[in-house]
Amino acid sequence: MSAPTGNEDDAYWQRPAQEPEQARPGQPGPAKEPPYPGPPRTDPPPAYWRPPTVAQPPPPRSMPAQDIDALDDAEGSARTVTYGVGLVAGAIGLILMCLLCARALV
Numbered sequence: 001m002s003a004p005t006g007n008e009d010d011a012y013w014q015r016p017a018q019e020p021e022q023a024r025p026g027q028p029g030p031a032k033e034p035p036y037p038g039p040p041r042t043d044p045p046p047a048y049w050r051p052p053t054v055a056q057p058p059p060p061r062s063m064p065a066q067d068i069d070a071l072d073d074a075e076g077s078a079r080t081v082t083y084g085v086g087l088v089a090g091a092i093g094l095i096l097m098c099l100l101c102a103r104a105l106v
Helices: 068-105
Strands: none
Touching: none
């Protein structure tokens, strides 16, 4: 890499020959900043202050017992109704499709 001045020596990259002035023993040196003392102190909360508390709710009640036989009967009748509605809708759709195809062929 060449120096921007065009010289190929390392003089461009060396430190200046002048040394910074050293503090003489009788004179104080430059004032240093004190270290960071931290954030300011906060006021303590009042003596009567307490965090908000949440009232404990009562435990949940127990669920009533389930009648498995009645549930099975209700599920079976619901399945029968669902299949019946599906068969009727399918039959109506098949009849309509046959009518439309018959009209298209004639």
